[in-house]
Amino acid sequence: MTLHLHATVADRGYDVALDVADGETVALLGPNGAGKSTTLDLVAGLLRPDSGAVHLDDRELSGDRAWVAPHDRRVALLAQEPLLFPHLSVLDNVAFGPRSAGARRAVSRETARHWLAEVGAGDLADRSPARLSGGQGQRVAVARALAADPRLLLLDEPMAALDVAVAPALRQTLRRVLADRSVVVVTHDALDALLLADRVVVLEDGRVAEEGPAAEVLARPRSAFAARIAGLDMLRGRWDGGVRTADGSLVHGLVTGPEPEPGDPVVAVFRPAAVAVYREPPGGSPRNAFAVEVTDLEPLGDQVRVRAGDLAADVTTYAAAELDLAPGTWVTFSVKASEVAVYRT
Numbered sequence: 001m002t003l004h005l006h007a008t009v010a011d012r013g014y015d016v017a018l019d020v021a022d023g024e025t026v027a028l029l030g031p032n033g034a035g036k037s038t039t040l041d042l043v044a045g046l047l048r049p050d051s052g053a054v055h056l057d058d059r060e061l062s063g064d065r066a067w068v069a070p071h072d073r074r075v076a077l078l079a080q081e082p083l084l085f086p087h088l089s090v091l092d093n094v095a096f097g098p099r100s101a102g103a104r105r106a107v108s109r110e111t112a113r114h115w116l117a118e119v120g121a122g123d124l125a126d127r128s129p130a131r132l133s134g135g136q137g138q139r140v141a142v143a144r145a146l147a148a149d150p151r152l153l154l155l156d157e158p159m160a161a162l163d164v165a166v167a168p169a170l171r172q173t174l175r176r177v178l179a180d181r182s183v184v185v186v187t188h189d190a191l192d193a194l195l196l197a198d199r200v201v202v203l204e205d206g207r208v209a210e211e212g213p214a215a216e217v218l219a220r221p222r223s224a225f226a227a228r229i230a231g232l233d234m235l236r237g238r239w240d241g242g243v244r245t246a247d248g249s250l251v252h253g254l255v256t257g258p259e260p261e262p263g264d265p266v267v268a269v270f271r272p273a274a275v276a277v278y279r280e281p282p283g284g285s286p287r288n289a290f291a292v293e294v295t296d297l298e299p300l301g302d303q304v305r306v307r308a309g310d311l312a313a314d315v316t317t318y319a320a321a322e323l324d325l326a327p328g329t330w331v332t333f334s335v336k337a338s339e340v341a342v343y344r345t
């Protein structure tokens with residue numbers, strides 16, 4: 001099954017084209033309000049586009065001439081919360097989809113048992129949904145979605161409501177059951193993107209900011225959001241023998257990929273661990289140096305992450321104390337050119 005979506009929603013400033021190939025899992029990433037839920041709603045049939053269309057294979061689901069109701073789309077949407085029917089057992093919740101599609105009771109229960117076993121929830125069949133933990137509930141919700149034999153599965157931050165302790169096991173289960181299916185998964189998490197997705201699409205302000213294989217986007221981000229979840233610092237500018245930023249500073253680094261032309265949009269990307277922090281600008285150093293105001297300090301193992309707006313520097317706890325850092329302190333972030341990757345966006 002392949003998905004083609006190209007749709008606009010005027011009052012949300014949304015204009016996105018998204019394709020999902022047969023058997024492909026695409027992770028949708030982006031900051032709050034970027035348009036991720038709008039995308040899922042358009043595909044699931046919870047929202048009509050102002051223009052454009054949604055196709056599953058050759059079937060037009062939404063468009064100028066077509067409107068297929070949500071329950072006829074063969075698209076399963078899995079929300080952050082399991083949303084199980086409280087008055088039905090786990091087994092009957094999962095059997096509900098095949099039963100509604102006309103399967104006989106015994107057959108639909110057989111299907112339900114199969115999918116419960118697949119997601120590692122076979123022993124929960126007789127429970128009431130009220131007696132499930134968050135992680136168990138999400139497993140049952142995944143089984144229910146798969147039992148309906150959807151052609152496309154939409155997952156809206158499936159791990160968001162779970163304890164960090166149970167998320168890894170569910171992620172492994174999803175990795176197994178999503179393989180070879182056509183899936184769109186919304187996530188804020190780099191690990192989800194890397195482990196679950198073949199490709200990531202980053203949305204910003206209702207537009208596609210960048211897309212590509214997950215490992216590539218996270219290693220060489222071009223959008224601010226991808227850099228942030230990859231844990232990398234990014235400065236944006238125009239090529240001028242280095243990266244000339246909006247405030248006029250010139251950042252030197254190692255150019256990777258095609259050589260930029262003067263004026264091309266480029267980014268300088270580096271690891272927070274490569275940034276040294278000084279109270280006074282280091283004199284006579286060939287390093288890149290930026291004056292920044294500390295906005296936040298976060299413990300990070302035996303280090304401290306010093307945030308200054310979108311930039312971060314990791315220093316030892318001892319150094320943070322020695323520098324007497326606090327929000328509002330002005331410092332110099334310094335990074336060697338050899339630690340900075342520069343490329344065209």
Ligand SMILES: Nc1ncnc2c1ncn2[C@@H]1O[C@H](COP(=O)(O)OP(=O)(O)OP(=O)(O)O)[C@@H](O)[C@H]1O
Pocket residue numbers: 011012030031032033034035036037038039
């Ligand atoms: N029901 C609605 N009516 C009008 N505008 C909406 C509605 N829901 C969302 N929007 C707007 O549409 C834009 C995209 O929102 P959307 O919910 O799709 O973003 P998102 O990427 O899913 O964000 P989040 O990570 O916060 O869930 C935002 O500007 C938002 O304010």
